[in-house]
Amino acid sequence: MNITIIGIGHAGTTVAADLKAKGHYVKLLKTSNLLHNEHYNELIRNGGKVSITENGAEQNVIVDMITTDYEMALKDAELIILYVQTNYQEDVIKKMNPYLENGQIILIEPGYLATAYFIKHCSEKELIIVEAESSPIDCRITSPGRVSVLFRNICNPVGVFPEKAKSYALNKLSQLDYNFEAVDSVVEAALHNPNLIVHTIGAIMSIPRIEYSKGEYWMYKEVFTPHVWNLVLSLDGEKMNVLDKLGLKRLPYVEACKIRNSHDDSRDATDVFFEYAQNSSPKGPSAPNSRYITEDVPEGLVLLESLGKILGVSTPTCSSLIDLSGAALNTEFRKNGRSIERLGKDIIEVILNDRLLVSR
Numbered sequence: 001m002n003i004t005i006i007g008i009g010h011a012g013t014t015v016a017a018d019l020k021a022k023g024h025y026v027k028l029l030k031t032s033n034l035l036h037n038e039h040y041n042e043l044i045r046n047g048g049k050v051s052i053t054e055n056g057a058e059q060n061v062i063v064d065m066i067t068t069d070y071e072m073a074l075k076d077a078e079l080i081i082l083y084v085q086t087n088y089q090e091d092v093i094k095k096m097n098p099y100l101e102n103g104q105i106i107l108i109e110p111g112y113l114a115t116a117y118f119i120k121h122c123s124e125k126e127l128i129i130v131e132a133e134s135s136p137i138d139c140r141i142t143s144p145g146r147v148s149v150l151f152r153n154i155c156n157p158v159g160v161f162p163e164k165a166k167s168y169a170l171n172k173l174s175q176l177d178y179n180f181e182a183v184d185s186v187v188e189a190a191l192h193n194p195n196l197i198v199h200t201i202g203a204i205m206s207i208p209r210i211e212y213s214k215g216e217y218w219m220y221k222e223v224f225t226p227h228v229w230n231l232v233l234s235l236d237g238e239k240m241n242v243l244d245k246l247g248l249k250r251l252p253y254v255e256a257c258k259i260r261n262s263h264d265d266s267r268d269a270t271d272v273f274f275e276y277a278q279n280s281s282p283k284g285p286s287a288p289n290s291r292y293i294t295e296d297v298p299e300g301l302v303l304l305e306s307l308g309k310i311l312g313v314s315t316p317t318c319s320s321l322i323d324l325s326g327a328a329l330n331t332e333f334r335k336n337g338r339s340i341e342r343l344g345k346d347i348i349e350v351i352l353n354d355r356l357l358v359s360r
Contacts, residue, residue, distance in 0.1 A: 007083030014139035014147040017050040020061045027065040029073035042144035054149035074099040081107045086299040093117045102126040109135050112299045113190040115161050116343035128165045131186040132158045136178040151280035153260045159186035188248045192256045196300035203292035215286030220277035234317040245311040297325045302337030
């Protein structure tokens with residue numbers, strides 16, 4: 001398949017190398033000069049070579065094109081995978097719009113309901129939008145031009161818009177060999193983004209430890225003590241209340257984690273999470289103002305709180321976490337956060353009604 005990956009960070013580079021190794025034609029687009037410049041320059045110097053390590057074995061692959069040119073990157077792409085931090089999704093989508101072609105599939109990794117931005121800015125194009133709960137590969141850039149695979153999801157749930165394109169989209173995505181499975185809506189996929197729960201609570205509750213350790217820290221292994229886990233359960237309950245109100249499946253965070261991460265249906269879901277946390281999770285964050293807060297609070301928690309207000313669902317834990325993180329980092333996260341008002345209430349109604357219309 002002809003695939004374009006937008007974003008040259010940890011996941012974008014690793015998935016590009018992985019898909020190239022599987023025989024696909026892969027283009028990689030760098031969207032700005034904010035991050036990964038040395039890594040990008042190394043890839044250019046070496047003709048697109050990426051060294052990918054997994055389970056101690058190293059493989060070198062040559063990505064077909066690495067560019068900063070949106071037009072060149074998007075031309076003739078059958079599948080576009082959007083791998084930029086969610087804070088920057090809207091700006092990148094605006095830049096993509098002139099070069100998008102009818103019939104293209106856009107896979108957003110992860111979504112946080114970015115489908116609304118495509119409807120808002122690309123309404124004249126006939127696109128198929130797929131929102132993933134999380135990346136199929138947990139990975140890191142270890143040095144310029146080199147990446148390491150930490151963990152591969154067993155299953156990768158996605159929502160598809162419009163609903164009528166679900167079968168076609170899943171058939172095309174099956175060529176990637178990532179075991180994609182459909183959930184009922186892109187809204188469901190957005191709210192099951194694991195970063196909404198564990199990044200936010202984990203990073204906020206880790207601020208003293210990060211500062212004390214001077215960044216030498218492993219959040220997943222340390223922070224989720226029994227009392228912090230009570231916060232996870234409380235925030236997760238608010239998320240499920242919103243899903244309930246929308247007529248979507250009430251699925252706990254740990255059960256969604258188990259679907260993504262375990263072959264064994266009989267295992268306790270909480271045990272599955274803690275096994276991942278101890279054995280496969282990435283190190284960090286190394287600073288209090290990491291993207292675990294600066295991305296997932298305004299893009300995730302603000303979205304959940306905003307949906308709750310529209311639906312009449314109380315979200316006190318969510319709101320408190322927004323307030324606490326804002327006070328700690330001296331930032332007003334609601335100001336530019338992913339609220340229903342910013343996404344467009346009428347657009348959200350279009351997304352919700354799409355599923356209902358097809359099911360009748």
